[in-house]
């Protein structure tokens with residue numbers, strides 16, 4: 001039994017003092033004792049470590065490169081062109097090295113688990129690997145190395161555009177037909193059955209990349225799985241769906257699928273207030289990726305309407321252009337303030353600080369949409385725990401909830417001491433336990449990629 005102790009610990013019913021957490025061999029929380037003297041590893045502040053709800057790990061290695069362009073005007077679609085070109089330089093070995101590096105940075109940023117939206121299935125020429133799970137296995141291998149808890153979402157991607165156009169260069173690494181996809185999920189379920197905290201979910205890339213009947217079949221065949229999809233990210237995407245399918249993407253999903261809490265809709269940055277109100281009734285969660293959405297010029301989510309309608313959300317690092325848990329929360333709240341011309345824009349109650357409310361939202365949304373038993377420091381939950389050092393003078397006069405405000409809006413130092421993912425103590429003194437090896441493989445991958453690009 002592993003013991004960790006915190007001077008202050010965020011439990012489901014609020015802050016507790018001098019609290020011991022006992023973690024069993026499996027990595028689950030076995031028992032919690034409050035108001036007790038220090039024992040085991042001692043920390044200042046312990047919080048549940050949130051789930052990163054949406055990511056494409058390989059895009060971590062595009063950072064810097066994708067900010068240069070020969071186009072006159074640049075937008076999401078020109079960024080996407082570069083991403084396709086970039087993929088033509090990524091071997092399975094390099095893909096795995098990049099994934100491990102991104103996952104390591106996620107842990108160092110305070111995330112306890114990752115929901116990876118994984119759509120790179122085929123080889124560099126766009127042909128199927130003999131083992132269809134080759135690239136999925138690379139994500140799993142990386143998670144074994146980084147120690148991050150994983151929900152893997154293999155993604156269905158059938159065609160190049162809304163009209164059913166063929167996959168173009170770059171996209172051909174994504175394509176699988178429904179039968180191949182079904183078999184891939186089946187294979188991944190078998191290969192991960194002995195991994196206690198690797199979970200398999202399902203995903204469709206977007207309405208523009210799959211057939212309507214395939215999406216309906218996906219929901220039917222994999223009932224009860226987490227099911228994710230990119231939705232209403234870009235104006236052009238919404239217009240295309242509306243012109244071809246007679247409904248906006250969100251309207252179409254509401255009318256044609258059984259949206260519920262298993263569904264996670266990613267982005268929704270182009271959603272009307274009316275759609276937000278209707279969508280919230282379904283129980284579906286929205287995955288917001290504020291830093292990437294700003295980087296790609298996606299637009300700003302209508303947070304006020306979503307929260308007023310009772311909607312839930314989590315956050316993801318998406319393109320991994322900057323992997324920062326507290327940075328995502330700052331970007332989210334500030335973009336909402338700019339949109340609404342108000343302060344404390346995502347605040348719904350009067351009891352808690354905005355920092356605490358944002359943190360609670362992402363814990364709940366992340367747990368719901370990943371299918372991972374996390375988000376609470378509670379018996380039988382995975383010990384996904386974030387240990388912070390808040391002993392500097394800046395925190396001395398603040399109440400516990402106010403400390404979260406300071407971390408999100410004002411902290412410039414790294415206050416993350418440790419991160420545990422299912423009890424694995426993967427980050428200690430702010431650094432990942434395998435940083436040297438993971439970094440060295442990543443450097444090698446970058447060198448090889450730069451020769452090809």
Ligand SMILES: [Zn+2]
Pocket residue numbers: 054055056117230266318319
């Ligand atoms: Zn995405």
